[in-house]
Amino acid sequence: MAEMKELLRLLGELDDQLVSCMRCGMCQAVCPIYGQTGREGDVARGKIALLEGLAHEMVKDPEGVQDKVTRCLLCGSCAANCPSGVKALDIFIKARVILTGYLGLSSVKKAIFRGMLVKPKLFNNLLGLASMFQGLFTSPVNNVIGSSCSRFLEPVLGDRHLMLLAKTPLHKEVPSLDTPAGKSGLKVAFFPGCMADKIFPRVGHAVLKVLAHHGVGVFLPENQACCGIPALSSGDRQSYEKLVKANLEIFAKGKFDALVTPCATCTSTMKKIWPMMAEGMSPSDQEAIRELSAKVVDVNAFVVDRLGLTPPAPKAGGVSVTVHDPCHLKKSLGVSVQPRTILRMNPAYNVVEMNASDACCGCGGSFTLQHAEISAKIGQQKRDNIVGSHAQVVATGCPACMMQISDMLSRSGDQIAVRHPMEIYAESL
Amino acid sequence: MNDALLKEFQALVGQENVMESEADRFSYAYDAAVLQSVMPGLVVRPQTREDLGKLVKLCNDNGLPITVRGSGTNLSGGTIPSRGGVVILTNALNKILEINEADLYAVVEPGVITAKFAAEVAARGLFYPPDPGSQAVSTLGGNVAENAGGLRGLKYGVTKDYVMGVDFFDVDGEIVKSGSRTVKCVTGLNLAGLMVGSEGTLGVFEKLILKLTPPPLAAKAMMAIFDDVNKACETVAAIIAAKIVPATLEFMDNFTIRTVEDFAHAGLPVDAKALLLIEVDGHPGQVADEAEKVEAICKQLGAVRIQVAKDAEERNKVWEARRAALSALARVSPTTVLEDATVPRSKIPAMMQALEAIAGKYKLTIGTFGHAGDGNLHPTILTDRRNKEEWHRVESAIDEIFDVALGLGGTLSGEHGIGLAKSKYLEKETSRATILYSRRLKKALDPKGILNPGKIIGE
Numbered sequence: 024m025a026e027m028k029e030l031l032r033l034l035g036e037l038d039d040q041l042v043s044c045m046r047c048g049m050c051q052a053v054c055p056i057y058g059q060t061g062r063e064g065d066v067a068r069g070k071i072a073l074l075e076g077l078a079h080e081m082v083k084d085p086e087g088v089q090d091k092v093t094r095c096l097l098c099g100s101c102a103a104n105c106p107s108g109v110k111a112l113d114i115f116i117k118a119r120v121i122l123t124g125y126l127g128l129s130s131v132k133k134a135i136f137r138g139m140l141v142k143p144k145l146f147n148n149l150l151g152l153a154s155m156f157q158g159l160f161t162s163p164v165n166n167v168i169g170s171s172c173s174r175f176l177e178p179v180l181g182d183r184h185l186m187l188l189a190k191t192p193l194h195k196e197v198p199s200l201d202t203p204a205g206k207s208g209l210k211v212a213f214f215p216g217c218m219a220d221k222i223f224p225r226v227g228h229a230v231l232k233v234l235a236h237h238g239v240g241v242f243l244p245e246n247q248a249c250c251g252i253p254a255l256s257s258g259d260r261q262s263y264e265k266l267v268k269a270n271l272e273i274f275a276k277g278k279f280d281a282l283v284t285p286c287a288t289c290t291s292t293m294k295k296i297w298p299m300m301a302e303g304m305s306p307s308d309q310e311a312i313r314e315l316s317a318k319v320v321d322v323n324a325f326v327v328d329r330l331g332l333t334p335p336a337p338k339a340g341g342v343s344v345t346v347h348d349p350c351h352l353k354k355s356l357g358v359s360v361q362p363r364t365i366l367r368m369n370p371a372y373n374v375v376e377m378n379a380s381d382a383c384c385g386c387g388g389s390f391t392l393q394h395a396e397i398s399a400k401i402g403q404q405k406r407d408n409i410v411g412s413h414a415q416v417v418a419t420g421c422p423a424c425m426m427q428i429s430d431m432l433s434r435s436g437d438q439i440a441v442r443h444p445m446e447i448y449a450e451s452l
Numbered sequence: 453m454n455d456a457l458l459k460e461f462q463a464l465v466g467q468e469n470v471m472e473s474e475a476d477r478f479s480y481a482y483d484a485a486v487l488q489s490v491m492p493g494l495v496v497r498p499q500t501r502e503d504l505g506k507l508v509k510l511c512n513d514n515g516l517p518i519t520v521r522g523s524g525t526n527l528s529g530g531t532i533p534s535r536g537g538v539v540i541l542t543n544a545l546n547k548i549l550e551i552n553e554a555d556l557y558a559v560v561e562p563g564v565i566t567a568k569f570a571a572e573v574a575a576r577g578l579f580y581p582p583d584p585g586s587q588a589v590s591t592l593g594g595n596v597a598e599n600a601g602g603l604r605g606l607k608y609g610v611t612k613d614y615v616m617g618v619d620f621f622d623v624d625g626e627i628v629k630s631g632s633r634t635v636k637c638v639t640g641l642n643l644a645g646l647m648v649g650s651e652g653t654l655g656v657f658e659k660l661i662l663k664l665t666p667p668p669l670a671a672k673a674m675m676a677i678f679d680d681v682n683k684a685c686e687t688v689a690a691i692i693a694a695k696i697v698p699a700t701l702e703f704m705d706n707f708t709i710r711t712v713e714d715f716a717h718a719g720l721p722v723d724a725k726a727l728l729l730i731e732v733d734g735h736p737g738q739v740a741d742e743a744e745k746v747e748a749i750c751k752q753l754g755a756v757r758i759q760v761a762k763d764a765e766e767r768n769k770v771w772e773a774r775r776a777a778l779s780a781l782a783r784v785s786p787t788t789v790l791e792d793a794t795v796p797r798s799k800i801p802a803m804m805q806a807l808e809a810i811a812g813k814y815k816l817t818i819g820t821f822g823h824a825g826d827g828n829l830h831p832t833i834l835t836d837r838r839n840k841e842e843w844h845r846v847e848s849a850i851d852e853i854f855d856v857a858l859g860l861g862g863t864l865s866g867e868h869g870i871g872l873a874k875s876k877y878l879e880k881e882t883s884r885a886t887i888l889y890s891r892r893l894k895k896a897l898d899p900k901g902i903l904n905p906g907k908i909i910g911e
Binding site: 038039042043045046047048049051052061062063064069072073076081082083084087088090091106107108 | 471473474475476478479480481482483484485486489491497523524525541543544567586588589778779782783786787788836837838
């Protein structure tokens, strides 16, 4: 454990951001967790007060504060609706790093992040191995969604309905690409993200098909590392920086106009969190982050805004599809129109809106593992809204949301497919 | 809190509804007032009204101070547990028990969220007018306890005008019933009236009976721009003198206009000295007629420009600017002190001049906006509470704002309550006898002094 004095000094550096919270409590209206628990320690105002209390030695229990600060989906609803513009998400991420620095990282997380995640080749191989054996421990439960459940893993995973690792991850089928710009005159770097690579390779293939169709050149380098958010949200700055650096190095080798990802969380991490957390890295890394982050764009936004698509007039009767707006797309990046435009590009589908399409699905990365019960309650509301829309398909631009929503729908036995907007567009090409 | 007592609380409401860790207790040490935090000894979240009553008795039996808390959004420290004790949360008591469309009333538990209630009422084609700035999160129990106001105060009144009855627990946990579901009721002392604005010092609300009305059928909004604060203030007086009572009549000073424009780019005239945002509502014919008259009065009294909203979208734009006022000001500096000293509306020009003088004298930035129609201005001091020297000047300025408001025949607080923040000024507005009378009343109803001690009338 580090020195208490050092903890206070680091928290003191957050003071300018903490003090801008005027305690109005408006975050209570939008926080998904507060909506479930009604507890002040779960909402941004409470967390900020606790961090301030800790920094000024009015609260003496850093573990108690850490416990509250990590009961958070990092969905950004509070920051997006804050009247005084408090950057709550920045505060919480930095606070997690500071508190983990003081209290240490759990041995399980150390093993996962430092032993495996920071070594992309090893990580790929281990999961490749796991994908061969997972069938032994799981059985399929819902064909429309493609989910399974596992009695064997119940102690760890509870009664959740899983999306299994793909038999063949994207990187096995398409290890690398470096194609020149075609008729669009544009070339992109493609960052599929861990989940589109290993669980939903169909999303990765769909993106490649769409890019090829529009004559967009693709730079897809081998051994891409995780974007870093799982490590950072657990406060493991060391692993996070290793992952960022690995990606900077890999993508420095290509020339491209934009870096696209089909994962809202990866996009938001690379675009907003990388620059925010760059302080403390070498000047050259900082410069590289500035350059790369500026090029990062959600794949829906890239296709619609940069390629200038105009959807055909919708036909009556087609498959009804409703849209879930991932927090990291709409609240963080302001992308919500483009995924709908992408869906309208396929005339066989009709977009219908659900209630509260931008309410969080309750996943929050590892939050769903650590706080399964709250996560499932929030997810259940999302499920109810999806079912209430009477859509046959739900589309969302984030594989993590896809996973959570699949789990929720599957548990209720709903026959509603969960897809990425790019899959639906690719289907029409 | 000793173990045996803690167990009693846990047995009463269930272990999962009792919070005792330092981190949990510290999250209930503050509210939206800029005041020192004070940690409670325990926080409980009863799930039923019955348990709420038992909790009150348990606290009284053990002489534990009680601070009842809804969403903790009040601006006067009313929910800071300044003497420790137990914070009782009402936010699990959030059921709308009845909406009676025939008799135009609703019965609710105290933890129902104001905006959710208003929406539910609107869905039945009725109207609950009180609209405090925090309505998206505030509770109706909190609104009644603070007698919360809002933008519609001028025409529709404030929370007290919609309270038909309050059932509440006395310190022994017995239910006291007051008011009724009828328009007229003169049965017994007006205890419901006593509960409104009592800030949790006289009883603990069990349920509330609230009045509903039919909604206005039409509305028209406009923005009038002035090159002189006095002209804007005279316009306010002239509109009322013409026997027109707009639903809302809001004012913004030049500093607020500039700050809102910087923040929201709403197309506001940054060189204007003052803006009035006016909305008339009612029957369509009456709305058209009144809007025309208001426009004529604004012109006559020297408005440089008048923009009348032509449709819902333009109307929304007018109010967007007003809604952005506090947000925009709050972003200027770390600490935002939102005051609500209120004067008779004819004294607004004098109040505005005094505020300007006070800002100069104490070298502070003060943006003023608010409910000009009812004299309830919000001088908003932009500061940094970490700067001790400046904070001292802020405190002096606040003292002086109150002196000026009282000198003009006004009041310390239009809608935010007295709580801890303004308790020391109360005698200035009232009298020694008023304080003593109130204290004797409190002593008789709450002999052990457990109900939100220290609020309003001090100790």
